[in-house]
Amino acid sequence: MATKFELSDLIRTEHFIDGKWVASIGGKRFDVTNPATGEVIATIADGGEADARAATDAAARAFPAWRDALPKDRAAVLHRWHALMLENADVLGRLISLEQGKPFAEGRGEVLYGASYVAWFADEATRIYGDLIPQQQRGKRMSAVKEPVGVVAAITPWNFPLAMIARKIAPALAVGCTVVGKPAEDTPLTALALVMLAHEAGVPPGVLNLIASSRESAVPAVADWLHDGRVRKITFTGSTPVGKYLARESAETLKKLSLELGGNAPFIVFDDADLDAAVEGLLVSKFRNGGQTCVCPNRVYVQSSVYEKFGDMLAKRVATLKVAPATDSAAQIGPMINARAVDKIARHVDDAVSKGARTLTGGKRLTALGPNYYAPTVLADATSEMQLSCEETFGPVVPLFRFEDEAEAIHAANDTPFGLASYFYSQDVRRIDRVSRQLEAGIVGINEGAISSEAAPFGGVKESGYGREGSKYGLDDYLSIKYLCQGGLD
Ligand code: SIN
Numbered sequence: 001m002a003t004k005f006e007l008s009d010l011i012r013t014e015h016f017i018d019g020k021w022v023a024s025i026g027g028k029r030f031d032v033t034n035p036a037t038g039e040v041i042a043t044i045a046d047g048g049e050a051d052a053r054a055a056t057d058a059a060a061r062a063f064p065a066w067r068d069a070l071p072k073d074r075a076a077v078l079h080r081w082h083a084l085m086l087e088n089a090d091v092l093g094r095l096i097s098l099e100q101g102k103p104f105a106e107g108r109g110e111v112l113y114g115a116s117y118v119a120w121f122a123d124e125a126t127r128i129y130g131d132l133i134p135q136q137q138r139g140k141r142m143s144a145v146k147e148p149v150g151v152v153a154a155i156t157p158w159n160f161p162l163a164m165i166a167r168k169i170a171p172a173l174a175v176g177c178t179v180v181g182k183p184a185e186d187t188p189l190t191a192l193a194l195v196m197l198a199h200e201a202g203v204p205p206g207v208l209n210l211i212a213s214s215r216e217s218a219v220p221a222v223a224d225w226l227h228d229g230r231v232r233k234i235t236f237t238g239s240t241p242v243g244k245y246l247a248r249e250s251a252e253t254l255k256k257l258s259l260e261l262g263g264n265a266p267f268i269v270f271d272d273a274d275l276d277a278a279v280e281g282l283l284v285s286k287f288r289n290g291g292q293t294c295v296c297p298n299r300v301y302v303q304s305s306v307y308e309k310f311g312d313m314l315a316k317r318v319a320t321l322k323v324a325p326a327t328d329s330a331a332q333i334g335p336m337i338n339a340r341a342v343d344k345i346a347r348h349v350d351d352a353v354s355k356g357a358r359t360l361t362g363g364k365r366l367t368a369l370g371p372n373y374y375a376p377t378v379l380a381d382a383t384s385e386m387q388l389s390c391e392e393t394f395g396p397v398v399p400l401f402r403f404e405d406e407a408e409a410i411h412a413a414n415d416t417p418f419g420l421a422s423y424f425y426s427q428d429v430r431r432i433d434r435v436s437r438q439l440e441a442g443i444v445g446i447n448e449g450a451i452s453s454e455a456a457p458f459g460g461v462k463e464s465g466y467g468r469e470g471s472k473y474g475l476d477d478y479l480s481i482k483y484l485c486q487g488g489l490d
């Protein structure tokens with residue numbers, strides 16, 4: 001059996017349902033394009049309601065046998081899948097770059113990142129314990145056991161086409177759930193390739209099903225899962241408005257939900273910070289994936305006494321970032337995902353400048369490279385009246401807000417309905433303790449810009465959603481607790 005694949009082997013153009021590659025029931029297809037050039041990479045099956053239903057039928061049929069498989073056997077399948085991902089890391093990285101636009105080094109890095117969740121949950125599969133409850137009454141034994149919730153629908157975004165779906169599928173399969181999935185319409189090819197590798201690794205037919213859908217077909221396809229009582233859980237990464245829609249629409253069948261939603265992350269630089277470290281941390285966290293990351297800092301608060309100095313240091317570094325298509329090995333930032341994304345970035349920058357922001361570097365489209373490129377940008381004198389203070393820009397733009405004291409910084413950082421990631425730089429141990437406690441966020445980076453890890457709980461508070469991915473907590477959302485009360489023992 002070949003285990004190392006060519007790019008052409010991995011480009012799949014049909015849905016994967018019940019262990020087979022199948023066309024859409026209605027025969028529809030849609031184009032997947034390269035954001036760097038606009039060229040069509042592939043024309044693929046476009047799944048709607050009937051395809052979503054067929055996927056659920058397969059997943060529901062496969063559930064009892066997969067649930068009853070020994071955890072170590074499920075773990076072995078996941079370990080094989082992990083090995084195949086590593087073996088094919090280069091080609092998967094190229095596929096990510098091709099359809100998503102990120103530089104190859106980042107694409108390959110994403111493969112390793114996504115694979116790390118598969119390895120993590122493969123190991124966790126064999127460690128799902130219940131409890132024997134201390135005896136309360138003579139003749140009765142009470143215990144709590146954990147069981148898979150059933151069929152899980154995984155709906156994933158375009159910014160990390162491999163890592164996001166891997167970190168949803170892996171815990172689901174580890175605990176014995178079966179999966180129906182739908183990747184974002186901009187980047188379905190990586191997810192289809194990943195499912196192909198899962199099949200090669202021995203995931204049985206029906207256990208993992210994936211449909212691709214265009215923007216138009218996605219709504220009826222997902223609605224079918226929302227209203228189908230056999231789907232017991234929805235796991236979603238994406239925007240807050242869509243997350244709220246999923247919560248509302250799935251209420252009729254009271255499903256479990258994990259929602260990893262918008263961020264609008266604050267990044268605070270106090271005057272006692274190591275400024276060189278803060279600049280480097282900001283570059284790592286802000287410009288990862290060209291700023292198209294839910295945990296990217298969106299608002300940078302800098303204390304007044306170091307404001308100008310920090311702005312100069314940052315702008316100098318940002319001006320050196322190389323923007324180019326993924327095919328250029330020196331690229332550090334690729335194209336944005338599509339025209340809508342670049343338009344939003346331009347709208348935010350124009351709005352800020354019209355309200356008094358100063359452009360320290362960037363501030364323009366890079367049309368010579370293509371329609372979807374935007375220059376890495378640093379804006380000084382940002383204020384809370386500007387759109388970029390309350391909406392996620394999701395692009396390579398750093399607005400610098402000025403603050404005077406700690407209380408003002410914390411108030412500004414928390415003055416948002418969102419609460420996914422937050423970051424701050426300070427060398428004062430008491431301040432570190434105070435600020436960590438007061439920030440309203442699911443994740444806090446303290447003197448650190450790279451916070452993501454398979455071993456850590458990833459997720460938000462407030463309107464950034466609920467549920468955690470990764471870590472030992474990442475299994476809970478796929479499990480329900482059953483209480484067993486056995487009587488007549490005396
Ligand atoms: C995201 O942008 O939603 C995920 C980023 C990460 O896993 O670090």
